[in-house]
Amino acid sequence: MEILEAYCVELGKVVDIYDAQKAYFALPENRRKRFTFRCSDDACRAEKNPLVSGVNYDKxxxxxxxxxxxxxxxxxGNPHLETCIWVQGHEQRQTGGGNADSDPHPRVARSKSTNVIDVFRPKTSDLSADGPSGRPVTNSPVDREPPDVNPSTGRGARTRDGYSSTSLLERFIDCWAQFEGDELKEHQVVIGGKTLSYRQAVLRPDWITPDENGRRIVCGGARVKFWPEDTPKRIYINFMDECEKFDESEGGRSLTIDLPLSRVHAYGGGALLMKKIEQAQAPGHYLKVYFWGKINARDQRPGYVVEIEALDNLVFKAIARQSDATAAAAPLDSRNG
Ligand SMILES: [Zn+2]
Structure with missing residues (x-):
């Protein structure tokens, strides 16, 4: 039974697993302790209070x-109410509910039942990452209609994720990264109304063309610099690959993400981003960056800079090099090469 959201006892609200990870790493290290989760369905929690396990969010x-x-x-050993949204969603999926039944392609049908993401709806502001707390979960995750504005707070749209749709770039990337070679051509994702293969959806800086700018996810290895060094106010994320298919801008094609630290700290996932940078800078590790955003010419400086509308559209992965030999041979993007 797939559970996409759970009630976090310590946070006193319903979260998805990515919210849980952000909140976990936002805790001071000496007070960091794994959370306790219960079913997010109010009636189910009131009557059966089943325990839910969070897996790997603390890594x-x-x-x-x-x-x-x-x-x-x-x-x-933690039974849920029959009417619980997760039980219902599970049954719907088992019986080919949702939109999988009309699909003539068994591979696609199978991917639905294994939560392969086929819709990615990028966010448009940092705020949505911090959505209203204790939001009610009433719809089945299969039926959910994004975006969902919480009527009680009127705060920005908190888009709710379904089994195969997401507004979180990291959730899509975690799914996408499971595939390689021809599998990347077989799976498809709809982004902004356009259907792309998994292979087309994620491009390296040196592959993306100006026509694809702002319409693809970009990924690559990067180095991070804090500026100024003594009391940093900004983070510069400098990609190792350049925008080779773009014209030179002020004599360069380098690609940078320039973020004020104040923006990162104001964002719910800011502590997690900073921890990942720190981890990636440790010996034997490297940083891989994924973003959804527009590549623009830098102002009066050579090269290009990325406009990130929502920090949830920026994903860092701190990756341990497996061994010196493989690291030297293919430290980055080996899956895509
Ligand atoms: Zn339940």
Whole structure:
């Protein structure tokens, strides 16, 4: 039974596993302790109070480029109410509910039942990452209609994720990273109304063309610089690859993400981003960056800079090099090469 959201006892609200990870790494290290989760369905929690396990959300380092799947799990011996949204969603999916039944392609049908993401709806502001607390979960995750504005707070749209749709770039990337070679051509994702293969959806800086700018996810190895060094106010994320298919801008094609630290700290996932940078800078590790955003010419400086509308559209992965030999041969993007 797939559980996409759970009630976190310590936070006193319903979270998805990525919210849980952000909140976990936002805790001071000496007080960091794994959370206790219960079912997010109010009636189910009131009557049966089943325990839900959070898996891998407390881990920072990726051992390989097939990124670790962070998720909730329903441990045995913790029965849910028959009417619980997760039980209902599970049954719907088992009986080919949702939109899988009309699909003539068994591979696609199978991917639905294994939560392969086929819709990615990028966020448009940092705020949505911090959505209203204790939001009610009433719809089945299969039926959910994004975006969902919380009527009680009127705060920005908190888009709710379904089994195969997401507004979190990291959730899509974690799914995408499980595939390689021809599998990347077989799976498809709809982004902004356009259907792309998994292979087309994620491009390196040196592959993306000006026509694809702002319409693809970009990924690559990067180095991070804090500026000024003594009391940093900004983070510069400098990609190792340049925008080779773009014209030179002020004599350069380098690609940079320039973020004020104040923006990172104001964002719910800011502590997690900073921890990942720190981890990636440790010996034997490297940083891989994924973003959804527009590449613009830099103002009066050579090269290009990325406009990131929402920090949830920026994903860092701190990856441990497996060994010196493989690291030297293919430290980055080996899956895509
Ligand atoms: Zn339940």
């Amino acid at each position: 920072l380092v990726e051992d390989t480029e097939k990124f670790r799947q962070i998720h909730f799990r329903a441990p045995v």
